[in-house]
Amino acid sequence: MVVPYNFQQQDSSWNRGLGDLAFAVKHTLFDSLRRGGILSVGAEMTFPTAKEDQGLGGGVTIAEPFVTASQILGSDGFLHVHAGFEFPVKSEDPNEAYWRVAVGKTFAQNRWGRAWSPMVELLGATELGVEGNPQWDVVPQMQVTLSRRQHIMIDAGLRIPASERSARHTSFMMYFLWDWFDGGLLEGWR
Numbered sequence: 001m002v003v004p005y006n007f008q009q010q011d012s013s014w015n016r017g018l019g020d021l022a023f024a025v026k027h028t029l030f031d032s033l034r035r036g037g038i039l040s041v042g043a044e045m046t047f048p049t050a051k052e053d054q055g056l057g058g059g060v061t062i063a064e065p066f067v068t069a070s071q072i073l074g075s076d077g078f079l080h081v082h083a084g085f086e087f088p089v090k091s092e093d094p095n096e097a098y099w100r101v102a103v104g105k106t107f108a109q110n111r112w113g114r115a116w117s118p119m120v121e122l123l124g125a126t127e128l129g130v131e132g133n134p135q136w137d138v139v140p141q142m143q144v145t146l147s148r149r150q151h152i153m154i155d156a157g158l159r160i161p162a163s164e165r166s167a168r169h170t171s172f173m174m175y176f177l178w179d180w181f182d183g184g185l186l187e188g189w190r
Contacts (some may be wrong), residue, residue: 002046006057020057022046026068036072041065061089076106078119085128098125104143115150117143123159136162139173149188151179 004019026042044064052059066084073079083099104119119141126134141157155175161168178185 002044015051017051018049020046021049024064038068038070040068042068060091060093063087063089073103073105076108077104078106078117079103094127094130096125096127098123100124113148115145119143121157133163135164135168138162141173147183147188149183151182151188152185153177 002022006019007016024044026040029039031038046062048059064086068082070080080102086096100123102119102121104117106115106117108115121139123137124134138160139157143155146152159171
């Protein structure tokens with residue numbers, strides 16, 4: 001489940017509030033601890049629950065099938081690939097294909113302490129059936145575990161346009177992740 005909280009500048013004022021809610025499921029097709037890899041497929045539905053007139057949401061229900069693959073690289077390094085399609089439901093908006101590749105390394109305080117994961121992500125997207133070049137972005141970011149159990153994390157980074165730079169701006173992005181299967185929000189801090 002994704003519950004975004006957005007800040008959006010329109011003209012000279014700032015709007016804030018909940019963004020479009022999304023629900024997703026993912027299933028592992030293959031995993032190997034010995035090889036350090038995993039392959040999964042999934043689907044996500046995004047619902048237009050935000051105030052579109054304030055720039056907080058897209059105003060369209062979107063179905064999104066996707067595939068992800070991750071690989072451990074050397075000593076605590078990682079590579080993650082995520083690709084999929086976005087299909088607006090009951091809308092004239094074009095379908096979209098996207099791909100994301102992240103590479104980084106985790107530095108752990110100790111086995112059950114705080115972990116820092118600096119990474120760089122390359123994002124690409126293109127509208128299907130529409131002439132034009134794909135949009136490219138680069139996202140340098142840092143993910144930090146907040147709990148000793150490492151089931152609560154925060155990540156922050158800058159999404160920097162690498163294409164169409166005159167029409168798009170750099171934006172600050174942040175997420176909070178709680179893996180509720182590994183414990184409650186107030187558990188695992190000591």
